[in-house]
Amino acid sequence: xxxxxxxxxFQANGLATLIGSLPVAxxxxxxxxxxxxxPDIPLWPQLPSxxxxxxxxxxxxxxxxxxxxxxxxxxxxxxxxxxDEMLAYFEHxxxxxxxxxxxxxxxxxxxxxxxxGLFALEEAVAGKTVAAVxxxxxxxxxxxTGLHDREGRAAYYEPTIREMVVKGLSLKAAWQVRLLxxxxxxxxxxxxxxxxxxxxxxxxxxxxxDELGRDLNEIIGAAQAxxxxxxxxxxxxxDWEFLLSTSLDIVSFDAYGFFDKLVACKDxxxxxxxxxGIIAWGIVPTSEKEYIEQETAESLLARWETQAAQLVGxxxxxxxxxxxxxxxxxxxxxxxxxxxxxxxxxxxxxxRDLSKLLRDKxx
Numbered sequence: 001x002x003x004x005x006x007x008x009x010f011q012a013n014g015l016a017t018l019i020g021s022l023p024v025a026x027x028x029x030x031x032x033x034x035x036x037x038x039p040d041i042p043l044w045p046q047l048p049s050x051x052x053x054x055x056x057x058x059x060x061x062x063x064x065x066x067x068x069x070x071x072x073x074x075x076x077x078x079x080x081x082x083x084d085e086m087l088a089y090f091e092h093x094x095x096x097x098x099x100x101x102x103x104x105x106x107x108x109x110x111x112x113x114x115x116x117g118l119f120a121l122e123e124a125v126a127g128k129t130v131a132a133v134x135x136x137x138x139x140x141x142x143x144x145t146g147l148h149d150r151e152g153r154a155a156y157y158e159p160t161i162r163e164m165v166v167k168g169l170s171l172k173a174a175w176q177v178r179l180l181x182x183x184x185x186x187x188x189x190x191x192x193x194x195x196x197x198x199x200x201x202x203x204x205x206x207x208x209x210d211e212l213g214r215d216l217n218e219i220i221g222a223a224q225a226x227x228x229x230x231x232x233x234x235x236x237x238x239d240w241e242f243l244l245s246t247s248l249d250i251v252s253f254d255a256y257g258f259f260d261k262l263v264a265c266k267d268x269x270x271x272x273x274x275x276x277g278i279i280a281w282g283i284v285p286t287s288e289k290e291y292i293e294q295e296t297a298e299s300l301l302a303r304w305e306t307q308a309a310q311l312v313g314x315x316x317x318x319x320x321x322x323x324x325x326x327x328x329x330x331x332x333x334x335x336x337x338x339x340x341x342x343x344x345x346x347x348x349x350x351x352r353d354l355s356k357l358l359r360d361k362x363x
Contacts, residue, residue, distance in 0.1 A: 010132050010186035010229060012278045013363060014325040016355035017041035019233055019252070019282070020136045020192065021337025023344050025049040027117050031124045037348035041188065041329070042125060043134035044117035048337040052114045055192065056146050059138040061114055062107035063168050064089050065161060066147070075147055075155050086164065093167050100174060100226070108171035118176070125183050132186040132229075135176050139193035139232065140166050140215045145204075146195065156207075166215045170222035177228035187228045190252055190280075191219065196243070197236035209242050220247050231280055235334040237261045244268040244277075252280035254333035257287065259307045270315035273327055282333035283307070284350045292343050297353035304358065322362045330355040 016038045022030045022045045030045035046053050056073045060066045064085035065077045076082070089107060096102045103109060112119050118135065125133060144156035144165055155161040173189060180187045198204050220230045224247070231250025232243060237258045243251060244265060251272065253262055262269065273279075283304055285291035308324050332351055336344035 010188070012327055012329050013131075014328050014330055014355055014358045015040045015131055016330045016351045017132075017134050017188075017280075018043055018348070018351070019190070019235075019332055019335045021046045021048055021335035023048070023337050023339055023341050027120050030117065031120065033345070033348060035124070035128075037352040039128070040131040041134050042121065042128075042130060043136070044115070044121040046115075046117065046136070046335070046337065050116075055138045056143060058114050059110065059169065059172060060143060060147065060165075061110060062089075063164055065164075073147060075149055075158070075161055077149075077158065077160055086160070089164065089168070093171060096171055100178065103171060103175040103178060106171070106175075108168060108175050110172065110176070118179070121180065122182055125185070130183070130185050132188050133180050133183050134188040134190065135180050136190040136192055136233070137169065137173060137176060139191040139196075140169055140219060141212060142193050142195040143169070145198075162215075166218055170219045173219050173223040173228075173230075174226040177223050177226035181227055188231065188250065189223050189228045190231045190233045190250070191216070192233050193238075194235055196232075196234045196238040199239045199242070209239070213242065213246055217247050224249070229278075231278070233280070233282075233334075235282075241265045241268045244272045248272075248277065250278040250280050250329070252329075252331065253282055254287075255281045255283040255307060256285040256291070256303075256333045259283075263307070263310050266311070266314060269311070270319075273319070273324075274315060278327050278329060280329040280331050281307075282331045284330070284332040284347055284354065286332045286334045286336055286339065286347055289339070289343050292339075292346055292350075295350060297350055297357055300350060300354045301357045301361075304354070325358055325362045328358075330358065 018038055024030050034042050065075045065082050067074050067076055092106050096106045144162055145154050147155040177187050177189055223230045229249040231252045232248055233252035235254050240262045283300055308321055312320055330351055332347050336347050
């Protein structure tokens with residue numbers, strides 16, 4: 001990255017941030033929670049109570065052939081207007097690719113109606129000093145495997161829709177990074193890809209990792225070219241070696257439940273770290289309320305040290321706890337939007353307090 005790129009100034013340093021969703025219905029309340037617990041890297045909140053902020057509808061907006069019905073979002077390429085709509089869409093794509101200043105008035109901008117928190121983040125950070133601001137978006141694999149035609153065929157297997165979604169998400173990523181960059185802080189963009197947990201299963205045996213890697217790298221590259229640091233968040237196990245081989249800056253994962261799966265790819269992980277990669281260590285549990293209730297910041301500190309010990313001394317002996325923490329973000333294992341508010345507040349407090357304990361001890 002160039003020296004004048006704001007993202008080149010970012011140092012992870014064990015700072016805390018969140019994963020998207022919160023179980024509240026009011027953005028003012030959401031930002032109050034965010035700045036109370038993760039003031040260094042605030043993010044824009046996704047509020048699942050708003051149906052327009054769902055993973056499919058929020059980032060498929062403006063794409064031809066995608067139809068929102070009362071009970072589902074689907075695609076249909078057999079309408080009389082689809083060919084003309086697609087042609088116009090790609091004309092917008094080429095124009096915005098050539099001149100990114102066109103993005104705010106293009107089909108690649110997300111409306112306030114679907115991402116109120118994104119637009120509110122600019123106002124929320126005004127007058128505050130932050131290490132970075134964080135955004136998120138639905139990834140191509142999750143969108144394309146979650147979107148089906150009326151016969152139930154996934155959009156991933158329809159080449160026309162797949163190309164449109166990948167190129168559309170690329171410019172939506174660039175648009176979001178440019179929008180968040182007005183804060184003058186480094187911009188982090190997480191691509192949410194829960195469907196990648198299905199890689200290798202019988203449902204996705206025909207998925208080519210080479211093709212999937214090209215799709216992801218196209219979107220990652222567009223966001224990086226706009227000045228962002230790009231991460232992928234997967235809230236379960238996946239093919240980590242594959243993801244570590246992409247051009248990602250950050251790998252975000254559920255370290256509470258799946259650290260053993262990531263550390264099994266040590267060589268790829270060291271290569272990732274040695275090229276400047278960052279681990280978003282999702283060590284604060286969100287999946288089971290009993291785990292949330294039983295953990296403390298001190299117990300999670302011990303858990304992090306036990307996990308980090310498996311990486312310390314490796315990579316030609318150059319990694320110690322301090323250096324590893326400098327390449328670490330502390331996060332919940334997933335979003336808290338499906339939790340009760342008391343459990344979500346404890347997750348946020350654990351994330352904040354664990355980050356402080358680690359930073360005080362090692363930095």
